[in-house]
Amino acid sequence: MAYQLYRNTTLGNSLQESLDELIQSQQITPQLALQVLLQFDKAINSALAQRVRNRVNFRGSLNTYRFCDNVWTFVLNDVEFREVTELIKVDKVKIVACDGKRFF
Amino acid sequence: MVEPKLYRSVIEDVINDVRDIFLDDGVDEQVLMELKTLWENKLMQSRAVDGFHSEEQQLLLQVQQQHQPQQQQHHHHHHHQQAQPQQTVPQQAQTQQVLIPASQQAAAPQVIVPDSKLIQHMNASNMSAAATAATLALPAGVTPVQQILTNSGQLLQVVRAANGAQYIFQPQQSVVLQQQVIPQMQPGGVQAPVIQQVLAPLPGGISPQTGVIIQPQQILFTGNKTQVIPTTVAAPTPAQAQITATGQQQPQAQPAQQQAPLVLQVDGTGDTSSEEDEDEEEDYDDDEEEDKEKDGAEDGQVEEEPLNSEDDVSDEEGQELFDTENVVVCQYDKIHRSKNKWKFHLKDGIMNLNGRDYIFSKAIGDAEW
Numbered sequence: 001m002a003y004q005l006y007r008n009t010t011l012g013n014s015l016q017e018s019l020d021e022l023i024q025s026q027q028i029t030p031q032l033a034l035q036v037l038l039q040f041d042k043a044i045n046s047a048l049a050q051r052v053r054n055r056v057n058f059r060g061s062l063n064t065y066r067f068c069d070n071v072w073t074f075v076l077n078d079v080e081f082r083e084v085t086e087l088i089k090v091d092k093v094k095i096v097a098c099d100g101k102r103f104f
Numbered sequence: 105m106v107e108p109k110l111y112r113s114v115i116e117d118v119i120n121d122v123r124d125i126f127l128d129d130g131v132d133e134q135v136l137m138e139l140k141t142l143w144e145n146k147l148m149q150s151r152a153v154d155g156f157h158s159e160e161q162q163l164l165l166q167v168q169q170q171h172q173p174q175q176q177q178h179h180h181h182h183h184h185q186q187a188q189p190q191q192t193v194p195q196q197a198q199t200q201q202v203l204i205p206a207s208q209q210a211a212a213p214q215v216i217v218p219d220s221k222l223i224q225h226m227n228a229s230n231m232s233a234a235a236t237a238a239t240l241a242l243p244a245g246v247t248p249v250q251q252i253l254t255n256s257g258q259l260l261q262v263v264r265a266a267n268g269a270q271y272i273f274q275p276q277q278s279v280v281l282q283q284q285v286i287p288q289m290q291p292g293g294v295q296a297p298v299i300q301q302v303l304a305p306l307p308g309g310i311s312p313q314t315g316v317i318i319q320p321q322q323i324l325f326t327g328n329k330t331q332v333i334p335t336t337v338a339a340p341t342p343a344q345a346q347i348t349a350t351g352q353q354q355p356q357a358q359p360a361q362q363q364a365p366l367v368l369q370v371d372g373t374g375d376t377s378s379e380e381d382e383d384e385e386e387d388y389d390d391d392e393e394e395d396k397e398k399d400g401a402e403d404g405q406v407e408e409e410p411l412n413s414e415d416d417v418s419d420e421e422g423q424e425l426f427d428t429e430n431v432v433v434c435q436y437d438k439i440h441r442s443k444n445k446w447k448f449h450l451k452d453g454i455m456n457l458n459g460r461d462y463i464f465s466k467a468i469g470d471a472e473w
Contacts, residue, residue, distance in 0.1 A: 005433050009454045010461050011111055014146030015118070018139050027135045028126075036122045036139070043117040048452040048463065051110055056455075056464040062446050062471035072436055074448075076471055081457065083464075088457050093430040100435035100451050 002045040005098050007037060015040055057082045060093070072097045110463065115143060150459075430457045434467065444473040 006012050019033040060079030066072070074095040081088040119140050126136045434453025440446065448469040455462040 003435070005435075006454060008431070009433055010147065010150050010456060011114065011454070014150065015143050017146060018142035021142060022135060022139060027138070028131055029129065032125065032129050032131060035125045036118070039121045039125070040114075040118050043114050043121065045452075047110060047114045047117070048454070048465070051113070052452070052463050052465040054464055054466075056453075056462070056467040058448075058467060058469035060469070060471050062444075062473040065446070065473065067439075072439055074471075076469075079469075079471075081455070081462075083462075088462070090430045090457050093432060093457065095432040095434065095448075095450070097432075097434050097436035097439075097448075097450055097453075100437045 002038075002041040003098050004037075004041050005096065006041065006044045006048075008096075009044075011044065012040065054083065063092075070099045111147060115140065115147075150461075431455070432467075434464075446471045446473060 007016060016037065019028070019036060022028045023030055023033055058076075058079055058081045060076040063075040063077050065074050072095070074097075076093050076095065077091060079090050079093050081090070119136065123133070123136055126133070432450075432453050432455045434450045434455075436448065436450050438447075438449040440449075448467070448471070450467040450469070451465060453464050453467055455464070
């Protein structure tokens with residue numbers, strides 16, 4: 001089973017909202033929506049693993065950290081994200097990271 | 105940096121993979137297409153870069169490109185409106201909410217109401233059944249708001265912030281704030297007042313300093329009672345907002361002047377109002393405080409700013425115009441710490457920073473705690 005981690009992204013949220021609307025209008029069942037989301041998890045996990053090939057560096061100050069159930073959650077302040085092409089600065093960012101070697 | 109193509113391909117994969125599931129469940133292919141359309145629309149609304157898949161959408165895109173963005177949104181708006189009456193709308197919650205986005209003026213640097221503050225405020229404050237507030241921003245160019253009316257009668261508001269980021273806001277309570285005439289009648293409207301508010305757009309010559317027009321209004325739907333509580337208006341032309349509602353609502357015009365005297369300064373220096381008045385008004389102020397957003401009114405500004413500053417918890421507001429919680433969802437390869445120096449080795453992540461999406465296959469970071 002793939003991580004459900006990516007459901008809280010623009011892509012995932014818009015999918016969930018669309019599914020919710022269809023459920024509201026009773027065009028699909030919640031069970032079906034769940035199946036769709038599971039399928040989305042698989043698709044996004046594999047797409048990220050295979051189709052994305054770029055690196056990002058970042059630097060900032062760590063505000064909080066949490067490690068629970070093998071999930072790291074960080075809140076950083078005054079962060080600069082640096083990619084080859086551009087620089088992105090944010091005052092606050094939350095990072096949620098699941099174990100990359102989950103099956104081991 | 106995210107490519108639209110990647111998102112497109114993911115959508116395609118998912119849709120194709122679930123097609124079988126849909127058919128197994130006996131769901132029509134058309135529903136699948138509708139899902140895809142909904143999904144793509146929401147994606148498109150949240151990002152500046154995007155493209156459509158279906159031909160219909162492409163045609164729409166071409167038409168839109170010929171027109172100005174405002175008209176495009178207007179088109180969407182009408183499109184949504186036309187689609188609405190066909191759906192059955194239960195009468196559970198007659199809520200109509202329209203959230204007017206902040207200024208989208210490219211030229212004018214006016215920031216009328218930060219959406220972040222608005223949404224944050226609205227999310228933070230517990231929306232009691234009594235009232236919720238919505239701010240109405242009147243930029244020099246009226247930007248329509250896209251609404252999506254779900255079958256529960258609640259409007260999913262798509263708020264477009266100044267930078268193009270979108271927030272889908274699903275109000276819990278009924279708050280109606282309309283900048284345009286929205287003739288949405290709910291069938292069998294026993295308690296379905298239609299609030300129409302016609303606002304004349306601001307003249308273009310308003311200077312940035314005074315161009316801020318915020319007219320928060322509260323409309324309560326509680327059973328058979330409907331109250332319209334407009335708050336002060338900070339506008340050079342005060343008589344802009346008129347709320348006319350059919351049914352049991354009271355049409356109110358010139359709300360600002362009527363309400364202004366009721367709102368007193370709590371922190372008044374050299375204020376002549378008595379303490380009793382302050383106490384009496386304080387509850388009312390608090391209620392209004394939750395409902396009101398930043399007020400541009402001359403009276404309101406002095407009163408509201410100290411109160412508002414108490415409400416605001418985050419210090420982002422001064423720095424960002426919208427409340428995007430910048431989130432990174434990813435997997436970690438290795439997290440390392442030495443004393444208070446942390447090193448992060450991350451992979452396969454999707455970031456949403458400043459409203460925009462980015463993706464990485466690897467990310468390395470340093471931070472001090």
